[in-house]
Amino acid sequence: MADLRINFAGIKSPNPFWLASAPPTNSGAQIHKAFEAGWGGAVWKTIGAPVLNVSNRYGAWHYGRQRMLAINNVELISDRPIEINLREIAEIKRAWPDRAVIVSAMVESKPEAWRDIVRLIEDTGADGIELNYGCPHGMSERGMGAAVGQVPEYCEQITRWVMEAATIPVIMKLTPNITNIVLPARAGVAAGANALSLINTINSIVGVDLDTLELTPSIGGKGGHGGYAGPAVKPIALNMLAALGTDEIVSKSGIPISGMGGIATWQDAAQFLLLGASSLQVCTAVMHYGYRIIEDLCDGLSNWMDEKGFKTIADVSGHSLHRVSEFKDLDLSYRAVARIDADKCIKCDLCYVACNDTAHQCIDLISPQGALVEPRSYDVRSNGKRDAVETRPQPVVREEDCVGCRLCYNVCPVDDCIQMVELPSGRSEVTWSELSEKQTQVTEDWETMKAYRERVGIHIH
Amino acid sequence: MESASSVSRDIGQALAEQLPPLTANAAAVEADRCLYCYDAPCTHACPTHIDIPSFIKKIATHNLRGSAATIFASNLLGATCARVCPVQELCEGACVLGADHKPISIGRLQRYAMDYAREHRSYPTVKAAPTGRSIAVIGAGAAGLSCAGELARLGHAVTVFERRSLPGGLSTYGIIALREPVDIAIEEARMIEGLGVEIKTGLEFGKDVFLATLQKEFDAVVVSAGLGRTPGLGIDGEEAIVDGLEFIEASKTGAAALKVGRNVIVIGAGNTAVDCATIAKRLGADRVTMVYRRTDREMSCYEHEYDFARKEGIEFRFLTQPARVVLDGSLPIGLECLRVELGAPDASGRPAPTAVQGSEFVLAADQIVKAIGQVKPSLAAQLGLETKKGLIAVDASFQTNIEGVYAIGDCIRASGAASTVMAVQDGKLAAAAIHQQFAQRAEPVEVN
Ligand SMILES: Cc1cc2nc3c(=O)[nH]c(=O)nc-3n(C[C@H](O)[C@H](O)[C@H](O)COP(=O)(O)OP(=O)(O)OC[C@H]3O[C@@H](n4cnc5c(N)ncnc54)[C@H](O)[C@@H]3O)c2cc1C
Numbered sequence A: 001m002a003d004l005r006i007n008f009a010g011i012k013s014p015n016p017f018w019l020a021s022a023p024p025t026n027s028g029a030q031i032h033k034a035f036e037a038g039w040g041g042a043v044w045k046t047i048g049a050p051v052l053n054v055s056n057r058y059g060a061w062h063y064g065r066q067r068m069l070a071i072n073n074v075e076l077i078s079d080r081p082i083e084i085n086l087r088e089i090a091e092i093k094r095a096w097p098d099r100a101v102i103v104s105a106m107v108e109s110k111p112e113a114w115r116d117i118v119r120l121i122e123d124t125g126a127d128g129i130e131l132n133y134g135c136p137h138g139m140s141e142r143g144m145g146a147a148v149g150q151v152p153e154y155c156e157q158i159t160r161w162v163m164e165a166a167t168i169p170v171i172m173k174l175t176p177n178i179t180n181i182v183l184p185a186r187a188g189v190a191a192g193a194n195a196l197s198l199i200n201t202i203n204s205i206v207g208v209d210l211d212t213l214e215l216t217p218s219i220g221g222k223g224g225h226g227g228y229a230g231p232a233v234k235p236i237a238l239n240m241l242a243a244l245g246t247d248e249i250v251s252k253s254g255i256p257i258s259g260m261g262g263i264a265t266w267q268d269a270a271q272f273l274l275l276g277a278s279s280l281q282v283c284t285a286v287m288h289y290g291y292r293i294i295e296d297l298c299d300g301l302s303n304w305m306d307e308k309g310f311k312t313i314a315d316v317s318g319h320s321l322h323r324v325s326e327f328k329d330l331d332l333s334y335r336a337v338a339r340i341d342a343d344k345c346i347k348c349d350l351c352y353v354a355c356n357d358t359a360h361q362c363i364d365l366i367s368p369q370g371a372l373v374e375p376r377s378y379d380v381r382s383n384g385k386r387d388a389v390e391t392r393p394q395p396v397v398r399e400e401d402c403v404g405c406r407l408c409y410n411v412c413p414v415d416d417c418i419q420m421v422e423l424p425s426g427r428s429e430v431t432w433s434e435l436s437e438k439q440t441q442v443t444e445d446w447e448t449m450k451a452y453r454e455r456v457g458i459h460i461h
Numbered sequence B: 001m002e003s004a005s006s007v008s009r010d011i012g013q014a015l016a017e018q019l020p021p022l023t024a025n026a027a028a029v030e031a032d033r034c035l036y037c038y039d040a041p042c043t044h045a046c047p048t049h050i051d052i053p054s055f056i057k058k059i060a061t062h063n064l065r066g067s068a069a070t071i072f073a074s075n076l077l078g079a080t081c082a083r084v085c086p087v088q089e090l091c092e093g094a095c096v097l098g099a100d101h102k103p104i105s106i107g108r109l110q111r112y113a114m115d116y117a118r119e120h121r122s123y124p125t126v127k128a129a130p131t132g133r134s135i136a137v138i139g140a141g142a143a144g145l146s147c148a149g150e151l152a153r154l155g156h157a158v159t160v161f162e163r164r165s166l167p168g169g170l171s172t173y174g175i176i177a178l179r180e181p182v183d184i185a186i187e188e189a190r191m192i193e194g195l196g197v198e199i200k201t202g203l204e205f206g207k208d209v210f211l212a213t214l215q216k217e218f219d220a221v222v223v224s225a226g227l228g229r230t231p232g233l234g235i236d237g238e239e240a241i242v243d244g245l246e247f248i249e250a251s252k253t254g255a256a257a258l259k260v261g262r263n264v265i266v267i268g269a270g271n272t273a274v275d276c277a278t279i280a281k282r283l284g285a286d287r288v289t290m291v292y293r294r295t296d297r298e299m300s301c302y303e304h305e306y307d308f309a310r311k312e313g314i315e316f317r318f319l320t321q322p323a324r325v326v327l328d329g330s331l332p333i334g335l336e337c338l339r340v341e342l343g344a345p346d347a348s349g350r351p352a353p354t355a356v357q358g359s360e361f362v363l364a365a366d367q368i369v370k371a372i373g374q375v376k377p378s379l380a381a382q383l384g385l386e387t388k389k390g391l392i393a394v395d396a397s398f399q400t401n402i403e404g405v406y407a408i409g410d411c412i413r414a415s416g417a418a419s420t421v422m423a424v425q426d427g428k429l430a431a432a433a434i435h436q437q438f439a440q441r442a443e444p445v446e447v448n
């Protein structure tokens, strides 16, 4: 059986799953319950500066039947008195010595303030500190959270203050509300942080209520941007994670990264690991379903690792990073076409309309007699299930015209019905970099491009 | 043996609409399940070709006004159709999710949108300018109402002549209340009136109004008179047999007049027979037996109706042919039958039933109901209209052999199952054809 234990910058936990610093880690009683359920660690809800919270602070993005594809919040850091938090942190660590107890902190941007909070945290016996440079609302208006995270120099400065004071591992948490995620990560490396974590929540407005015309959620008639998290943000998080893993400075430093942002299933978790995370943090999925989801997170991950022959989390971590590429290094000669499995196809024709309206017009409708037909070509007097089903044409890809864009594959509601099949392109492998280096004219002039295409046989209809 | 007794049961309760309306949440869940197929097969299968994915999508986006309008655009009698359509054979039968999952409940979603329209009076309106043309429609059943409404939408003046005191045809008088309560059919007719159509009830064509007069006063005449009563069986004691159509009608409109026996035999195996048997069962009969001379394989009722009947506890006697009503005075006490053997396929393609001589046996019964179809329209002969298989013959534009006289609905349905939604589509297509002939336009009017 796979070994799920991790040692993350010296912080050990029986599995890679930590509760992210958020409402699920608000109190000792909650974390106690979470550890009973099997969570490997918890990053305590951020402690630090005094705050007051508001009602209606969680908004959510629902899509179709899926509730809470993402949550949006304007909750601030912990509003519980700091002594209570510190006491409970100490109690939890004593009760659960094998679990990772990390404390998230955010204070004013003054060296004394950071030194003080580090001392208070270390006194609890906690395993590590996470620096909250991410909170995108409220705290940032007071010069904390994202106001720090968005300026690499501030990140570096504050982290230096912390590193001078801290004796336990320090994780610097990054905000995604920045153009280039690599810059604050490098600042963390430069300041000597022991680890990075990402992503914090994304600036967002969930919507406007069409009855009241107020923002949703409405806080006494007003609303504003809040932090966005949950399954919907996963692709953004994965991209930022991969950006760090492929950045020379960050990756060479060997700094470990705790990944988060929309992890809801073990599959999500595995993907974060493959792209370089070595610990994982979860929030929205737990807020949706409770602590119990840890069971399948561990069970599923472990079964998958066994199947794939991964023995430890470290084996998985970063395994797919070498697959991350820039566009210029992709093989322009790689060719795939869509193929529809007529036996599996239910003829919803969603692929047909997607391709014909918005892609490359290369899916045809073929009648049971083999004739090319237009949509709605039945007679107005034809009706009944037999007519409808028996005369319904089959969508078929014209492979010679298919550019392999994959849109149909994405819209098909049937598992494994449309496949992207690799076909020989008859052209030798070439990347844009190589082209621009060796045949510069082709990449700069349409006429030369035309001639090149004709020569190698690239037809765009 | 006891005679048929009047039941003082609460009919409203026993025959109340079978399916409850979908709750808002159930409708939203179901609407979201729809894949929103392109050129959807359900739309093809619906005889009126309602843009089903669109009206369902509009339920999903809470645009119920738009959803209802989408339905009305193709089918003015969407409220009735949502309830009475044999959806398993039509829209839902073609749903792409049916093969390995459950088809979308199209009928019930349609009803959800139609209920909204009724509650909010979100009905179609006439946008066309008056054309100065007028049309007389004979019969306010599904076909007539649909045609009248569509013609009104096109700007024509329409008068409907209806023999009965209430409009709606079989929707009002013939379709079991379990499927459609009377008030739905009446309200639908009121909606058609709202389009400017005048419905004159209590006037019988051929008795109170005549073709020659109508031809003079109107630019076109549409015959949508449906079919007649239940035909005779031609057996002794038939006068003691109840007409199934009258039986259903009494259950819908004249509850007090309805008499239900303890031990009821229903002769026939079509949908109407199932309806009669259901009413008898629900209104207190201890035993209800359907008698049919062929087997369950040849029954003309839909499979889902047969399943429904069995679940209701209705019994079946197949290969049994009624020969004589056994009477005690004027009251029935049994039905003498003959055993039947099936032979080679007959003209209908089904095995020909042959009664075995000397195989007589008696089934006890205190009430016998016959539901063996409806007689062909007598109007055809009266008006000198050509017929096909006894039904009024029409051309592709629903015109009869008399110019300017059209026919639609059950009275022309020579092939295929006669159903409300087919009648609605006839009405719509005929309206378009009449409009086109008026306009003398070369280009066709587009209908879906
Ligand atoms: C018992 C029963 C149950 C049915 N159940 C279903 C079902 O569940 N689903 C379904 O889709 N279909 C069902 N049908 C069939 C459906 O009701 C018919 O197909 C549909 O009503 C046909 O519409 P129509 O307008 O042609 O005829 P009708 O509904 O019969 O309307 C004809 C109208 O013309 C009037 N009329 C007749 N003669 C004259 C005259 N001389 N002058 C003036 N008015 C006249 C009649 O009074 C009537 O109002 C059922 C039929 C029956 C008999």
Ligand code: SF4
Pocket (backbone or CB within 6 Å): B045, B046, B047, B048, B049, B050, B052, B075, B078, B081, B082, B083, B085, B087, B090, B091, B092, B106, B107, B110, B421
């Ligand atoms: S009218 Fe009848 S067949 Fe057409 S979509 Fe509605 S329920 Fe289905």
